[in-house]
Amino acid sequence: MQRASLGAARGPHLLPAAARVQRQRNSTRSLLRVLATDAAAVQEPAAAASSSARSSVPTSDVLELDFCSRPLLDERGKKVWELLVCSSDRSFEFSQYFPNSKINSVELRKALESVFSQEGAVLPTKVRFFRGQMTTIISRALSELGIKPLPSRRCFSIMSLLEDRLESVYKADPRYSDKATSMFNIDLGAPEPLPDALRGEKWAFVQLPLGNLREMLGPGDMFGSSFNLAAAGLGDLPSDVLVPGVAVFSRRALPLAAWTNGLEISGVKADVERSCLILETGVSQRWRYGGWRPSPDSIAEAEGWEEAKQGLEGLHFLAVQPDPDSEELNGLWLLLDKMPPSV
Structure with a gap:
């Protein structure tokens, strides 16, 4: 899967914070054409339940x-x-x-x-x-x-x-011992070749304001997955913060999004040493998801994308669409690069 050329865009910051466009309304406008959002108009997600509002009876699917x-x-x-x-x-x-x-x-x-x-x-x-x-x-x-x-x-x-x-x-329990840490840690192996059904034609580093991502994930008329930011400890992020992502382009974007949706995607990494993206799925599966020719510019761009992701505690996204100028968006996954705590 090759890098896509995005014209005059420079580095991973395809969406400058100073730019403005009209707010999206029930539309999956191209990721690369949405530059900002009206933060006041974005509906905030429900916060994680307070202790007094929590229930002992499960009702979720x-x-x-x-x-x-x-x-x-x-x-x-x-x-x-x-x-x-x-x-x-x-x-x-x-x-x-x-x-x-x-x-x-x-x-x-x-x-x-x-x-x-x-x-x-x-x-x-x-x-x-x-x-x-x-x-x-x-x-x-x-x-x-x-x-x-x-x-x-x-x-x-x-x-x-x-x-x-x-x-x-x-730590408040009298039985607590800092020497009794769990030995059940996740062992991530070397990435494997990506199955053909999951392979796009081109890809690019992109970013979007968090408010736009929430709106795009809301309608439920495309493949993808989200999660509750507040419950994951990220409820304080402002709607105008720029979230780094990866956009994958393919003429068969709809079936590609459908196949991708069958995976339990946890995150995407920019592996500078391997000069490729790593798609992480399930508990420990890793796949080579796209590459680039190593150069000072490509290395700096990949490192900058990773730094932007870590600046948001691992929050990022993956999108699938036919091409960079398409009005159609076939898949969108909100992701979190997060290793389980050693508890």
């Missing part, structure tokens, strides 16, 4: 789950495990501790059954989890309940919840 040891030691000096479940907006949160002698799919299924059997509870159709080492136990328990297990790093809400609990719950 999709949930996030973590089942792992915590930095807590019981009276025998053994690690305490915890089942943690939440909705994407964290309006529902559930926690249950387990002794390390009851870490199996049967005990996990029983705990989940008690949650979903509550009055008013809705059985989710799918549950995301990010610890690949726990795939067998978690998948078996969920499948026996008729729930689709989704190994995925798009567990941004539960990752944020874990970070919160480390400070407010675990």
Whole structure:
């Protein structure tokens, strides 16, 4: 997949903050032609639920789950495990501790059954989890309940919840031990060649104001995925902040977006050493997603794009459209370059 030439654009900053255009209304205007947004007119997303508004009864179709040891030691000096479940907006949160002698799919299924059997509870159709080492136990328990297990790093809400609990719950627990950190870390291997079905023809570094991204993701008339910024700890970002992204162009943009939508995309990286983009999916899958000829300019552009992404704590996006001048947008994914906390 080749780099696209975008005319007079320079570097990753294709959308200068000083430029102005009319606000989009129910339109998927070309990413490369939208330069700014009326921040006051953009509807802010709902904030993460306050503790008083949270419910113990799940009603969401999709949930996030973590089942792992915590930095807590019981009276025998053994690690305490915890089942943690939440909705994407964290309006529902559930926690249950387990002794390390009851870490199996049967005990996990029983705990989940008690949650979903509550009055008013809705059985989710799918549950995301990010610890690949726990795939067998978690998948078996969920499948026996008729729930689709989704190994995925798009567990941004539960990752944020874990970070919160480390400070407010675990460290306040008398059983806390900083030597009892989890050994279940994500092992990212070398990137693999990209399957042909996922390959576009050209690509480019782009950026958009956050407000525009929210509007484009709102209608739900194209392929893509978003997440609750507030629940992921990013609720304070202003609507006019420029979010870095990657736009992929293809004459077969619609089927390309459909195939891409079948992946659990967590992020895109600009790998300067390999002179290519890396698409990260699932828990630990990595794919070579597009390349560039190494030069001082291309290296500086890739590094600048990564710096812009890290300046927003990893927030970025991926878009698929027929060509740079097209009015049509076939896919848009809001992404977060975030590794799970070591909890």
